[in-house]
Amino acid sequence: MKTKTGVRGGIGQSVRRVDGVPKVKGEFEYASDLRRDGMLWGETVRSPHPHARIKAIDIRAALESPGVRAVLLAGDVPGKKTYGLDAQDQPVLAWDVVRFAGEPVALVAAEQPEQAKQAATKIVVDYEVLSPVTEMEAALQADAPKLHPQGNVVRQLRVIHGDPEAEAEVWVEGTYETGMQDQAPLGPEAGLAVPAEDGGVDLYIATQWLHADLEQIAPCLNLPPEKVRLNLSGVGGAFGAREDVSMQIHACMLALRTQRPVKIAYGRQESFYGHVHRHPSRIWMRHGATRDGKLINVQAKLLVDGGAYTSTSPAVIGNATTFAAGPYAVPNARLEGTAVFTNNPPCGAMRGFGAVQACFAYEAQMDKLARAVNLHPIEVRLKNALKTGDVLPTGQRVTGAAPVRDLLSRCAALPMPPAESPLDRDRMLIPGGAGNVGHGEALTRGVGFAAGYKNLAYSEGFDDSSEAWVRLSVDQEGPLAEVKTAAVDVGQGLDTIVTQVVRTELGVQRVLVRQPDTAIGSAGSSSASRQTMMTGGAVQLACQAVRDEVLRRAGTSIIPDPLDEYLRPPIEATRVFRHRRTGKLDADGQGDPHVSFAFGAARAVVEVDTELGLVRVVQLAVSQDVGRALNPQSVRGQIEGGSAQGLGLALMEEIELKDGKIRNASFTDYLLPTILDMPPVVSDLVEEPEPGLPYGAKGVGEPSTVVVPAAIVAALRAATGRELPRAPVKPDELVGIR
Amino acid sequence: MRTNVNGEWREADIWPGASLLTLLRDAFGLTGSKNACEQGECGSCSVWLDGELVCACLVLAAQAHDRQVRTVESVADGQRMSAVQDAFVEAGAVQCGFCTPGFVVAVTHLLAQDPNPNEVQVREALSGNICRCTGYAKILDAVTLAASRLREDR
Amino acid sequence: MLRLPPLRYLRPTSVEAAAEAVAEHPGAMLIAGGTDLVPNLKRRQFDAPVLVSLRGIAGFDGIQGEPGRGMVIGAGATLDQVATHPALQTAYRALAQAAGFVSTPQIRHMGTIGGNLLVDPRCNYYNQSAAWRQAVGYCLKRDGDICLVARSSPRCWAVSSSDSAPVALALGAELTLRGAEGERRGAAADLYRDDGIVYTTKRADDVIVGIHLPAAPAMTSAYWKLRRRGSFDFPVLGAAVALDWADGMVRVARGALGAAGSRPVEVSHLLTPLVGRRPDDELIAQVAEAAEKPARPLDNTDFSHYWRKRMTRVLIERALRDACGLDPLAGRLTAQTRSGQAA
Numbered sequence A: 001m002k003t004k005t006g007v008r009g010g011i012g013q014s015v016r017r018v019d020g021v022p023k024v025k026g027e028f029e030y031a032s033d034l035r036r037d038g039m040l041w042g043e044t045v046r047s048p049h050p051h052a053r054i055k056a057i058d059i060r061a062a063l064e065s066p067g068v069r070a071v072l073l074a075g076d077v078p079g080k081k082t083y084g085l086d087a088q089d090q091p092v093l094a095w096d097v098v099r100f101a102g103e104p105v106a107l108v109a110a111e112q113p114e115q116a117k118q119a120a121t122k123i124v125v126d127y128e129v130l131s132p133v134t135e136m137e138a139a140l141q142a143d144a145p146k147l148h149p150q151g152n153v154v155r156q157l158r159v160i161h162g163d164p165e166a167e168a169e170v171w172v173e174g175t176y177e178t179g180m181q182d183q184a185p186l187g188p189e190a191g192l193a194v195p196a197e198d199g200g201v202d203l204y205i206a207t208q209w210l211h212a213d214l215e216q217i218a219p220c221l222n223l224p225p226e227k228v229r230l231n232l233s234g235v236g237g238a239f240g241a242r243e244d245v246s247m248q249i250h251a252c253m254l255a256l257r258t259q260r261p262v263k264i265a266y267g268r269q270e271s272f273y274g275h276v277h278r279h280p281s282r283i284w285m286r287h288g289a290t291r292d293g294k295l296i297n298v299q300a301k302l303l304v305d306g307g308a309y310t311s312t313s314p315a316v317i318g319n320a321t322t323f324a325a326g327p328y329a330v331p332n333a334r335l336e337g338t339a340v341f342t343n344n345p346p347c348g349a350m351r352g353f354g355a356v357q358a359c360f361a362y363e364a365q366m367d368k369l370a371r372a373v374n375l376h377p378i379e380v381r382l383k384n385a386l387k388t389g390d391v392l393p394t395g396q397r398v399t400g401a402a403p404v405r406d407l408l409s410r411c412a413a414l415p416m417p418p419a420e421s422p423l424d425r426d427r428m429l430i431p432g433g434a435g436n437v438g439h440g441e442a443l444t445r446g447v448g449f450a451a452g453y454k455n456l457a458y459s460e461g462f463d464d465s466s467e468a469w470v471r472l473s474v475d476q477e478g479p480l481a482e483v484k485t486a487a488v489d490v491g492q493g494l495d496t497i498v499t500q501v502v503r504t505e506l507g508v509q510r511v512l513v514r515q516p517d518t519a520i521g522s523a524g525s526s527s528a529s530r531q532t533m534m535t536g537g538a539v540q541l542a543c544q545a546v547r548d549e550v551l552r553r554a555g556t557s558i559i560p561d562p563l564d565e566y567l568r569p570p571i572e573a574t575r576v577f578r579h580r581r582t583g584k585l586d587a588d589g590q591g592d593p594h595v596s597f598a599f600g601a602a603r604a605v606v607e608v609d610t611e612l613g614l615v616r617v618v619q620l621a622v623s624q625d626v627g628r629a630l631n632p633q634s635v636r637g638q639i640e641g642g643s644a645q646g647l648g649l650a651l652m653e654e655i656e657l658k659d660g661k662i663r664n665a666s667f668t669d670y671l672l673p674t675i676l677d678m679p680p681v682v683s684d685l686v687e688e689p690e691p692g693l694p695y696g697a698k699g700v701g702e703p704s705t706v707v708v709p710a711a712i713v714a715a716l717r718a719a720t721g722r723e724l725p726r727a728p729v730k731p732d733e734l735v736g737i738r
Numbered sequence B: 001m002r003t004n005v006n007g008e009w010r011e012a013d014i015w016p017g018a019s020l021l022t023l024l025r026d027a028f029g030l031t032g033s034k035n036a037c038e039q040g041e042c043g044s045c046s047v048w049l050d051g052e053l054v055c056a057c058l059v060l061a062a063q064a065h066d067r068q069v070r071t072v073e074s075v076a077d078g079q080r081m082s083a084v085q086d087a088f089v090e091a092g093a094v095q096c097g098f099c100t101p102g103f104v105v106a107v108t109h110l111l112a113q114d115p116n117p118n119e120v121q122v123r124e125a126l127s128g129n130i131c132r133c134t135g136y137a138k139i140l141d142a143v144t145l146a147a148s149r150l151r152e153d154r
Numbered sequence C: 001m002l003r004l005p006p007l008r009y010l011r012p013t014s015v016e017a018a019a020e021a022v023a024e025h026p027g028a029m030l031i032a033g034g035t036d037l038v039p040n041l042k043r044r045q046f047d048a049p050v051l052v053s054l055r056g057i058a059g060f061d062g063i064q065g066e067p068g069r070g071m072v073i074g075a076g077a078t079l080d081q082v083a084t085h086p087a088l089q090t091a092y093r094a095l096a097q098a099a100g101f102v103s104t105p106q107i108r109h110m111g112t113i114g115g116n117l118l119v120d121p122r123c124n125y126y127n128q129s130a131a132w133r134q135a136v137g138y139c140l141k142r143d144g145d146i147c148l149v150a151r152s153s154p155r156c157w158a159v160s161s162s163d164s165a166p167v168a169l170a171l172g173a174e175l176t177l178r179g180a181e182g183e184r185r186g187a188a189a190d191l192y193r194d195d196g197i198v199y200t201t202k203r204a205d206d207v208i209v210g211i212h213l214p215a216a217p218a219m220t221s222a223y224w225k226l227r228r229r230g231s232f233d234f235p236v237l238g239a240a241v242a243l244d245w246a247d248g249m250v251r252v253a254r255g256a257l258g259a260a261g262s263r264p265v266e267v268s269h270l271l272t273p274l275v276g277r278r279p280d281d282e283l284i285a286q287v288a289e290a291a292e293k294p295a296r297p298l299d300n301t302d303f304s305h306y307w308r309k310r311m312t313r314v315l316i317e318r319a320l321r322d323a324c325g326l327d328p329l330a331g332r333l334t335a336q337t338r339s340g341q342a343a
Helices: A020-025 A113-121 A136-140 A210-221 A248-258 A268-274 A313-322 A355-372 A377-384 A404-413 A494-506 A531-554 A632-651 A703-720 A731-735 B020-027 B083-090 B100-113 B119-125 B137-153 C015-024 C037-042 C079-084 C086-091 C093-101 C105-110 C113-117 C130-136 C164-170 C281-291 C305-323
Strands: A040-046 A052-058 A068-072 A104-110 A124-129 A153-161 A170-178 A190-195 A201-205 A228-232 A262-265 A281-289 A295-305 A332-340 A443-456 A465-475 A478-485 A511-513 A571-578 A596-609 A614-625 A681-686 B002-005 B008-011 B046-049 B052-055 B068-070 C008-010 C029-031 C050-053 C063-066 C070-074 C174-179 C182-187 C207-213 C219-226 C237-246 C249-258
Touching (some): A052 A104, A068 A113, A104 A113, A153 A313, A281 A355, A355 A443, A404 A614, A404 A681, A465 A531, A478 A494, A478 A531, A494 A531, A596 A703, A614 A703, C015 C207, C070 C086, C093 C164, C113 C207, C164 C249, C281 C305
Parallel strands (some): A295 A332, C008 C050
Antiparallel strands (some): A040 A104, A465 A478, C174 C182, C174 C207
């Protein structure tokens, strides 16, 4: 699709971000920057106990506290008492029982933020502390306390493929674990709720899916959907943390009660308590292969900790289980996945969504297999690589692009970092370098590979869609295209992609992207690497409808130049894009659950100070299957950022729980990689257009996060000879203490 | 108390426990500096205090009395972006943008002190600024781009 | 939001006035850069109704003298000033290194050397917000009755987390303090107490005025810091050594460990085998192994304390090799447990 001659910045070009200028000037308004005259500040009271019965709540002192305008409890929730994504089991405010440390119990609104905090401390909750269930296996015991009426299993599924008892000549086995990672978007949760004259409420919010929020908020407020209007404010990153409702219902409740605007803004600590985290996992796997390394049988048991409430655990374990055999052709498999409830903080969406945990396990297994059959890690993967036409363990045939062999070969061939003498280099560049630790002979280099894949968009029959409105008009400067969707740009650059699509489809330079809100139909979630596909697709359809009308008015079959005279009156169109239908899994995990896949391969080069167990990642190289790069610079940006989050999981990021309580809810102790910890990332884009997706473009946000943790730990194993079955890896393990 | 903010003396009657960040954002409406962690652990509130690069969240508003503060809002020349700001946009160093004001200030500070830093020096100078979106790769590209443009202009 | 508690902020213009202000207001605390104090106040780790600023005091931040005769660093000098001072970088290298390793550039532009010497000892159970501590249980150091790390212990085990403190000991630095009861000068080592709560011997109204570095015409020194990331993090261990030389042999050897106890841990007495010798690989390894003994890491910081104990000897060996001009990584010791490795 060629852009009309003279129109710059269509698809395929590295167009500058349309919101870049306000962001570098500090003028871009994020949710935490929102302000309204007469606004009150909301504060949330949270349970300090991971498991307790609420016997009584005394709010009298809080009500009398200076500046307080409202104190609300569960009994004040106007409508439905619970909300949630895959199940509505999460209380807006807890009553009777609290199930995790940090669960909201009460709300306060006051004139000043400090007054709200003071009042919150005066709310006295009489808890009967109960014993928390904090271990996954304990939750599965028959005598474990039932955390929900249905018991402690959120979802259990199995995938039976071919003959699960099939014999093999070589077997390798292992049990692997990943810790609880946090999305830690820099922008903490914030929103502003403004009561409306019609008895409804307008909410200004940073979120990932306006309509999913609306669907949960309206019933809880006992309002019809048309009286709850959500407007997107600037989003300071998401990575899954904003998929679940956090303070939306709370702010609306306070606004409706006080009939004043109410702002709630979390600080960093509260943010850790206020959103879901990545599911910790324990995965047992057993791979059977021929003596030549050809996979015969993959057995897996996956266990993930869903925490206190359902959130999206069913979908996460569905993903982890259906992907558990990896991007390989496997004739026989038994894959069993279980997500459990515990009294740990709730887990849900984080970039990679179950595929990360599975990849960590299956790629460790592939390396074990490589050693067992004496093949290079790349060779054993090439030997088994999935390709278009292959059948997955779910029985789904891969019909789209699956250039796994290509990715592996290319990744392995990407330039290695120079093997310079450590004595020559700057002290900054050595493991722990900025602390003056390590340079010289104690350093060992290791190289590791990993391949993996992820579904694009939602799965198992989810009826997903996106709606777009496009308007073409003319003003004194010429033709102007306006586009509106409810799609959230979380920082990935969606608004820019949309602009590029409009330019390409309509041949118009000037494009204005309107602010998303719920006045237009749903665009679906900014997650699952789906927005370019879904909202790009909807915008494309709307543009095509507009273009058809232009051609009709002009009586031609090509877009006239100049356009101006045909744009009075303006032309508008609203269209909805849907992807092909998928299907649910049957009792044996058979079906057609995923729309499409994106594949990735990574190579990590690490240096280990073997005396101390400190690590420096020297280089990350990622080859990714992107279908078509609509904005190459943004695509690389996603790969680089996704790799950074992968490095975090591999080396330093973990929410530490003690008896269900978060020990490290701050950036002091939850360690995010700094610029001194991140290496250069070499990104390599493989463009094999995906049939059925707009422009053949695949989503790009997640695959690098899926493969990088496995690649880094593989490199550490190569450098140290240690088993390293768990991520994040600690220095103790690298020197063999643990 | 009074502080000179971006060249203008401004007064505020503030609660003594307020940080400079609170003063800038809430009292003076300068919301460019961000509040991502409030403990000096991310650099998103980086500003200049008497020409020194500091975290506004760690400075008591009272410590800024009678002193000069410059924020990200002072970096652009009216409508015209600085070379550093333009380089950030051009190099693709802005994704969600929450860390961006802090980086703009830190990079501007670095290049004013050292117009030709090598990669290691750049990383060290930016070691107090966290980004969650970019993996820092394009931020480094932006610094290289800005430095070369500024050297050309000299 | 973490907000500071209500407080009064006083701005005296002399050390005497500052000391007086602290003496007059019970619970008052001194603040210079505030980069350690302010986050701790936000987490309500102290009650400080009054803060007495040292920033308005003229001449508080000068760095004077020269290595041949000794130097004086004003306690108000920023960590950045100390890290980048040419004479300090050469003659008293460990101190410049230590200052340069603290946190981030932003913090080093505000934080002072005096403040860093006085960094509040840290612990996983203590350096948390008020809400967290209320949920988990208060500890001996703040609002509680027992140490949550060593439950049967009558004392607090919070960890000394200053990078400059062990270096001050290793360099044989002296500190001048001026307070309501006058001025005195003493060894830096005498400033510290082996307790996580009352961790200094100075009174609240004593102001550290200057850090005196002895004449060091022939001294080499090194500070090695261990932490997880390349910036931000407090030391998980610090090893500071200083060697005076004569005729190519060690004349005096001093050392101290940071983050190995509630105060900087003196190890100079364990370095004496180096005196009168030209240290070689073997000797340094032996001395390093002995010098780790006083380190007593507990399970109250990042990293497992088993690992921190095992790698102490390695870090000391590296610091010693560095100060002897040998390749720090070519030493004998390792924290590894693989059989066959020197352990």
